[in-house]
Amino acid sequence: MHNIRELLAGYVDGELTPEERAAVDKALAEDPELRAELEEFQKLKEVTGMAQYADLPEQVWERYWESLYRKLERGAGWILLSLGAIILIGFGLFQAFRGLYLNPDIPLWAKIGFTAAAAGLVILLVSFGRERYFAFKLDRYRRVLR
Amino acid sequence: MCTDTALIADFVAGDKNAFGKLVERHKKQAYLWALGLVGNKDDAYDISQEAFIRAYRHLDRFDLERPFLPWFYAIVSNLARSWLRRRVIRDYRSVDIDDVSYLLASEDTPEEEYTRKTLIAELRQALLRLPYKDREILALQHFRGMSYDEIAELLQIPRGTVMSRLYYARKKLANEMRHCHA
DSSP states (O other): OOOHHHHHHHHHHTOOOHHHHHHHHHHHHHOHHHHHHHHHHHHHHHHHHHEEEOOOOHHHHHTHHHHHHHHHHHHHHHHHHHHHHHHHHHHHHHHHIIIIITOTTSOHHHHHHHHHHHHHHHHHHHHHHHHHHHHHHTOTTTTSOO | OOOHHHHHHHHHTTOTHHHHHHHHHHHHHHHHHHHHHHOOHHHHHHHHHHHHHHHHHHGGGOOTTSOHHHHHHHHHHHHHHHHHHHGGGTTTTOOOTTOTTEEESSOOOHHHHHHHHHHHHHHHHHHHHSOHHHHHHHIIIIISOOOHHHHHHHHTOOHHHHHHHHHHHHHHHHHHHHHHHO
16 A cells, blocks of 8 residues: 555545545544645645636637648658758859869958858858747747738 | 547558548647646647657557557657757746636636636646646646546556655645745
8 A cells, every 4th residue: 555645645536445545534533744734735626626728719720730731741841952952052062162262263362251251141041040930939929810 | 430549550551631530639638738738828739739740750650559649648748848948048937827828717706816817827837846747747637637547547657656646746736836925
């Protein structure tokens, strides 16, 4: 059998066997601390009983599958797009490296200038994209129909 | 009506509509589980959808000998847990009294309603301060009204463990509620 205190949870929820319940009743009659604990649990149950989870509007449930399906579809699209972008960017970088950095006719200052501009553009794009992403995730009204 | 296992078998065999039926059957359940874990309806909605997406990608590896719901619940629970970890920068423990993620179970006079709303806001705040495991067991028992046997099956733990986890979770919740009052 469980520790008598742990049985209090089952006692409050009506989940004990008759033997366990009798054991708790006996302990309650003898132990005022246990009675105080039981009272606290009962109050807690009363408070939680006042609240219930809010359901979503029916129109949200009606569009649930449609919205999920779009996400599934887009997931496949994103995978293909990312794969293609990685290949193209890799190819572009390779070509740029060959055409710019390995070309002795282009002066060093032009190579440094191009590298700085490209790095700056990447940093700005990543920073802007991240900001937009978090702003969207934290937008409480993003599901409000306009 | 088809069982979950039959729908999954159909889906794995190539019937994509079977997955839609599975979603229709469990979408509200998934949302309510997530709501109990993260305490916010918008995030709960997103987590429930993400859980179905993960299930869709991994159903081909699902063991048809086992029940679907405990497996699916584990996905929802893992997503909720990582959502909570990511949100440490944001103070998700603050609760807006007018947030409608939880509703009052009954209608009262405006004064009584205000008192109840305050009490429920305190309860939500206290719940969000609890360790994840404690919140999980309380959400399933108090708000989903599940029996110990149902919780034991969902979490794949012995019934006795459900009882002892509930005892310690309630002790902590009562402490947190006292803290809120203080």
